Amino acid sequence: MTPLSGIGGAVDSTFDLLTLSLLPGVTPRVARELALRASLADALARPDDHADLVGPAARALLRTGEARRRAQDELRAVAALGARLIGRDEPDYPHLLRHVYDPPPVLYLLGDVAEGEDGHSVAVIGSRAATPQGATLARDMARQLAAAGLTIVSGLARGIDTAAHQGALEGGGRTLAILGSGLDRLYPVDNARLARAVAGQGAVVTEFPLGTTPLPGHFPRRNRIIAGWGRAVVVVEAAQRSGALVTARCALEEGREVMAVPGHPSAPGSAGTNALIRDGALLVRGAADVAEALGVTLAATEGGTDEAADPVFAALRTDAPRSVEDVQRRSGRSASEVLGRLTELELASRVRRLPGALFVRA
Secondary structure (H helix, E strand, C coil): CCCCCCCCCCCCCHHHHHHHHCCCCCCHHHHHHHHHHCCHHHHHHCHHHHCCCCCHHHHHHHHHCHHHHHHHHHHHHHHHCCCEEEECCCCCCCHHHHCCCCCCCEEEEEECCCCCHHHHEEEEECCCCCCHHHHHHHHHHHHHHHHCCCEEEECCCCCHHHHHHHHHHHCCCCEEEECCCCCCCCCCHHHHHHHHHHHHCEEEEECCCCCCCCCCCHHHHHHHHHHHHCCEEEECCCCCCCHHHHHHHHHHHCCCEEEECCCCCCCHHHHHHHHHHHCCCEECCCHHHHHHHHCCCCCCHHHCCCHHHCHHHHCCCCCCCEEHHHHHHHHCCCHHHHHHHHHHHHHCCCEEEECCCEEEEC
16 A cells, blocks of 8 residues: 655555554545645644644654554455455445545445446335335335346345345345444344345445444444435335435435335324425336336336236236235235235335235236
8 A cells, every 4th residue: 555645645545544544533625634734644643733733642643653563454454354454545435426525534344345346236225114015116116127237236124125125136136234333333233144144245335443332423434425325325115304304305416316116194104205296306116116217227026017026926816816814815925015015016006906905907
């Protein structure tokens, strides 16, 4: 790794950026500005020259060289975890993320990202308290989009995020999980197995140093990375006050496409998505709408034309209305899976709901 090139020079050292970003009270913006204003060697020699950017504790660490020792320890711990760092100057740092407001100086990465991958990435996010229908829709959407070559980005949270990662894995595609904590402090802990699967088929990513716990204030910062990583953000379910809406706002500010799945006006989990659509978000009913908006072609079997791949649709008739219980019996799927798939098919105008909770093919 080469040193910082001096006053006004380009930052090309991941180690130096890591050193600055580990200083107490130094935000990514301040770390970047300090790195651009002077070389790290100069900052170490004359920390008081940068008093307007670096607080007293950070100046003391710079003066003693402790900051560099901490960075070296951090690099060793990252390597022991089987992870690595990506600096903003490196080729595989996401191009789109590099140009958002306040981009992370360094990313901690468990797994791998491909250069240029952000150009075909889409975030699928939503409520932690997802309904069975919403989770099924998110999982199926992510599965189809991943099978079509899109990388699915989400936040590893319970609910819609979990369903999105699972769907991408099932589709044989790539998925990225963005954390609001350190790589060694996964949250929620019951998604540890899912995180390992994601790292094997993509990456688990964070800007936070090892040992960072998942504090509430970290998630808005996490959300800006989710919003800035790819081309679009799809919100499946979200209450009126939801972190998913924060991500959607970040996406809008960065010029990304925002899409949302509509829901019944009386459903609390649809209040946020319905508001997004009212304010101009693209209404989407499933993977086909997202693919069309992004210019992506879904595989024929993933589009739902193969009945063998869709036992719920295969259990329906055009001339004989069937109840949920009947569809469940004929398809061999659980009630929650049947309800979720029927909702998705209804949104896609492939089935019609009749009085008495009966369904027919459209």
